[in-house]
Amino acid sequence: MTITDAPKILTSRLGRDDSHTLAGYLDSGGYAGLRKALTMTPEAVAAEVDAVSLLGRGGAGFPAGRKWAMLRQAPTTYLVVNGDESEPATFKDHLLLERDPHQLIEGVVIAAYALQVTQAFIYVRGEFALGLERVTAAVNDAYAHGAVGRDIFGSDFSVDVVVHPGAGAYICGEETALLESLEGKRGFPRIKPPYFPAAVGLYGEPTVVNNVETLSNLPWVITNGSAAFAALGAGRSTGTRLFALAGHVRNPGVYEVEMVKTTFRDLIYAPVLGGGVLGGRELKAIIPGGVSAPWFGPEHLDLPLGQDEVAEQNSMLGSGSIVVMDESTCVVRAAWRITRFFWRESCGQCTPCREGSGWLEKILRRIEDGSGREADLDLLMDACDNIAPGLSWPPKQTTICVLGPSIPSSIASALRMFRDEFLVHVKEGGCPRG
Secondary structure: OOOOOOOOOOOOOOOOOOOOOHHHHHHOOOOHHHHHHOOOOHHHHHHHHHHOOOEOOOOOOOEHHHHHHOOOOOOOOEEEEEEOOOOOOOOHHHHHHHHOHHHHHHHHHHHHHHHOOOEEEEEEOOOOHHHHHHHHHHHHHHHHHOOOEOOHHHOOOOEEEEEEEOOOOHHHHOHHHHHHHHOOOOOOOOOOOOOOOOOOOHHHOOEEEEEHHHHHOHHHHHHHOHHHHHOOEEOOEEOEEEEEEEEOEOOOEEEEEEOOOOEHHHHHHOOOOOOOEHHHOOEEEEEOOOOOOOOEOHHHOOOEOOHHHHHOOOOOOOOOEEEEEEOOOOHHHHHHHHHHHHHHHOOOOOHHHHHHHHHHHHHHHHHHOOOOOOHHHHHHHHHHHHHOHHHOOOOOOOOOOOHHHHOHHHHHHHHHHHHHHHHHHHHHOOOOOO
């Protein structure tokens, strides 16, 4: 196993008890990146971000610099931070909100300066009570310190930052649904085009929406330079990334590792990271990028943690959540629970998602409860194919947002990898594991 000595860009302060306070942040070099950015032109700051190939850390993996570049011809009106981390077993942004909120705020102000935005919003999932409390307190402290507000640090740049709690809907992690919620409406994804946020975003104005982890990288990037960040990782996957490791591992938690040069095996088995599969049992499957991602088997353990490397194997790093399932896992139950989550969280706008998710949940529940039929296996795949034609990855769109076509991923993966387990459930009248 190889664990690189890459610097901790995002988690360097987490060993401090006062990491969430202004005093603790300043004592560890906080706001130095912002002070440096204010001595540069906005274009130069944007160029630094563009140069590092900072892939979005929220799920889609779209380069932040390229997203910003879309608005250079039409000035940006708003900057919105997506802190509605709602994917099951995903908790990396949650950690940053609770433990290092000033790092995020500094990143927000740097981005606002680069984009010349005077109004920014930090949208935080409502259930993150402690994170919401600490981000709100940090914004107030940043105003008092002169890092937010009018004439920041004596410059002629001003920006206001508003913290907005969400109501706990998974769909609001989709950027256009988040904007609807931010406007006080129900979180329904918008049809694209025309509602690309860069063109028609918050209140109908050009808007940049970036993830918490994405923006939290900016203070380090500006302080140390784009070359230092780009030297980490490989290809398009530069820098480090946070991974929320969950499931049947000895040491579940959030780990910051260098992209590409770290593998799934390193993350799961290294003693300083995951520590291996719980109880010494055999690995059965991995969900590599949140529960909407197609599953991997043990044969993918040596695959690098890189955007393109994982995509070439027909899955994604997505939300940064890696779920480990050992040999004791009932894959029927796992697929059912994931499908049930999506069914409950569907906003209901689109028929394939609203109706299809319910059909799939009912069939899986029937198999899990021991009332399934062998024909249900083909019925599941047929229904999945109607929601995401071809069952390929990335999925083909049949709905306004990607939630609907992502639902079949766990079902198709489980059936392709472990069809015999489904047959055992049918023939033995339920799960043999009890």
